[in-house]
Amino acid sequence: MNSIIEFEDVHKQFKEKKALTDVNFSIKKGEIFGLVGPSGVGKTTTIKLLTDQLKPSEGAIRVFGESVTGNHTRLLSKMGILSDRSVLYERLSLYDNLRFLASLYDRPVSTIEDILEHVGLASSRKAAYKNLSKGMKQRANLAAALIHAPEILILDEPTASLDPSAKANVHAFLRQLNEQGSTIFLTSHDMNEIESLCHRVAFMIDGTIYLCDEPAQIRSMYAAPTVTVTFADGNVETFNNSYTGMTSLRNAIESRKVQSLHSDEPSLTDIFLDVTGRKFA
Amino acid sequence: MSLSMRRIFAIVRKDRKDSMKSANIVPVLLIPVGMALMFAYVMPSDLDMMFEMYVGVILLNLLFISGVVPANSLAEEKEKGTLRMLLYTPTSIAELLIGKNIHYFCLSLIGVLLSLLILQVPISWGYFLVAVIPVAFFCIVLSSTVGLLANNNGQIMITLFPVIMGMYFISSMADLYNVAFIYTIKRFLPIEIFYDAFYVSYYGGSFPWFSLVVTLCWITVISIIFAVVYRKQRYT
Numbered sequence: 001m002n003s004i005i006e007f008e009d010v011h012k013q014f015k016e017k018k019a020l021t022d023v024n025f026s027i028k029k030g031e032i033f034g035l036v037g038p039s040g041v042g043k044t045t046t047i048k049l050l051t052d053q054l055k056p057s058e059g060a061i062r063v064f065g066e067s068v069t070g071n072h073t074r075l076l077s078k079m080g081i082l083s084d085r086s087v088l089y090e091r092l093s094l095y096d097n098l099r100f101l102a103s104l105y106d107r108p109v110s111t112i113e114d115i116l117e118h119v120g121l122a123s124s125r126k127a128a129y130k131n132l133s134k135g136m137k138q139r140a141n142l143a144a145a146l147i148h149a150p151e152i153l154i155l156d157e158p159t160a161s162l163d164p165s166a167k168a169n170v171h172a173f174l175r176q177l178n179e180q181g182s183t184i185f186l187t188s189h190d191m192n193e194i195e196s197l198c199h200r201v202a203f204m205i206d207g208t209i210y211l212c213d214e215p216a217q218i219r220s221m222y223a224a225p226t227v228t229v230t231f232a233d234g235n236v237e238t239f240n241n242s243y244t245g246m247t248s249l250r251n252a253i254e255s256r257k258v259q260s261l262h263s264d265e266p267s268l269t270d271i272f273l274d275v276t277g278r279k280f281a
Numbered sequence: 282m283s284l285s286m287r288r289i290f291a292i293v294r295k296d297r298k299d300s301m302k303s304a305n306i307v308p309v310l311l312i313p314v315g316m317a318l319m320f321a322y323v324m325p326s327d328l329d330m331m332f333e334m335y336v337g338v339i340l341l342n343l344l345f346i347s348g349v350v351p352a353n354s355l356a357e358e359k360e361k362g363t364l365r366m367l368l369y370t371p372t373s374i375a376e377l378l379i380g381k382n383i384h385y386f387c388l389s390l391i392g393v394l395l396s397l398l399i400l401q402v403p404i405s406w407g408y409f410l411v412a413v414i415p416v417a418f419f420c421i422v423l424s425s426t427v428g429l430l431a432n433n434n435g436q437i438m439i440t441l442f443p444v445i446m447g448m449y450f451i452s453s454m455a456d457l458y459n460v461a462f463i464y465t466i467k468r469f470l471p472i473e474i475f476y477d478a479f480y481v482s483y484y485g486g487s488f489p490w491f492s493l494v495v496t497l498c499w500i501t502v503i504s505i506i507f508a509v510v511y512r513k514q515r516y517t
Binding site for chain 2: 051053072073074076077079081085086087088089090091092096100101103104105106144
């Protein structure tokens with residue numbers, strides 16, 4: 001797979017404050033890539049650099065092999081961008097909003113109906129944006145981000161303000177988009193979201209990428225070498241994964257009734273807290 | 282910088298629909314037309330008074346639509362966050378401003394023509410263009426400049442609105458007070474060409490070159506200020 005987004009030795013400084021230091025990562029075509037970290041560590045700055053709203057102090061950012069700087073208009077037409085602060089024109093109907101955006105991208109009006117069907121808002125097409133519920137608004141924003149069939153979807157904390165049910169709908173929709181070939185770059189401070197959606201994840205702390213790999217790889221890297229067994233009589237025993245430990249485990253399973261058995265693999269949240277010594281804000 | 286006419290006219294169409302549903306903008310559009318309708322029924326017998334009244338109403342219409350509404354609209358885009366959304370599309374700030382200004386310029390002309398029609402003020406097309414175009418242009422550039430600087434409609438109301446109303450009152454009330462100082466200010470106001478062009482068309486006289494030059498000077502000054510503000514604000 002080819003890298004379609006590349007950050008190479010990127011630094012960003014705001015007067016005295018260093019926002020990003022030596023950021024390096026790449027995102028491959030068809031991948032869901034998650035950038036996680038507490039609020040204020042530089043996730044949104046990364047997105048602003050990627051969308052040419054900010055210029056890097058040092059380093060190079062390339063999308064489809066082209067530098068972002070100076071190619072803003074062409075590259076933005078290949079990106080769909082959504083954040084929890086995304087909004088549309090509240091007095092206009094959903095259809096009018098999407099028609100306006102379609103004309104900005106020179107897309108046919110016929111795509112609007114398809115997108116509305118896709119996000120499950122076809123029946124609300126005439127409703128004013130301000131009259132939609134929060135979950136519907138975020139789906140409408142997603143429709144707006146998808147109106148020009150972007151090759152890359154950039155999502156800045158897209159479900160930050162949604163309830164669990166609306167969040168699950170958005171997740172399902174993102175998986176569906178990814179299966180259809182969209183590359184998704186997602187920032188979040190919700191580890192469950194990242195764990196359930198992303199093929200690869202980067203931990204960002206104080207403007208630096210701390211760790212970048214597949215969630216399963218990260219979990220196995222930090223997994224404790226033990227297995228915990230709960231027996232039917234209520235006893236809980238831990239076995240390590242050495243030869244003798246595994247032999248004892250086999251003997252125990254054969255001789256007693258087991259209620260549950262699980263490997264002591266930490267969650268991404270546990271690993272993040274362990275690695276960085278930080279709490280999520 | 283490349284400008285796309287397709288995107289500019291998409292913004293014109295969007296603003297046309299949006300402004301017709303705005304509780305901020307619709308009254309600004311309706312009040313002067315309502316005043317024109319009211320004055321059309323209260324016909325003063327004195328011709329001079331009729332002239333002052335009619336021209337005053339039409340000028341108010343022009344100043345509101347071209348002077349206040351564009352700034353309101355731009356500040357609202359910032360306040361509500363739709364400007365951020367637009368900047369995630371290939372649309373540039375220049376295209377947004379041009380699109381908005383075309384829309385409000387056309388709306389100003391429609392408002393003035395509607396008032397003229399209601400009040401049945403006799404004016405030649407030549408003088409109409411000299412009276413309306415430079416003033417509308419000045420007001421739109423002034424309004425866009427303030428709109429770029431302001432973050433919300435409250436800031437527009439405490440900065441731009443007093444300037445617009447101040448110009449209007451000095452221009453329309455100077456004759457009542459007959460004070461030399463006020464007259465001098467009035468002569469150098471950017472909107473004075475409006476009164477002078479209507480006056481010449483109504484009563485006859487020589488072409489108001491002085492007022493036209495004053496307005497053109499103001500347009501030059503405000504355009505320079507606009508360019509400076511635009512360069513500073515487009516990345517903010």
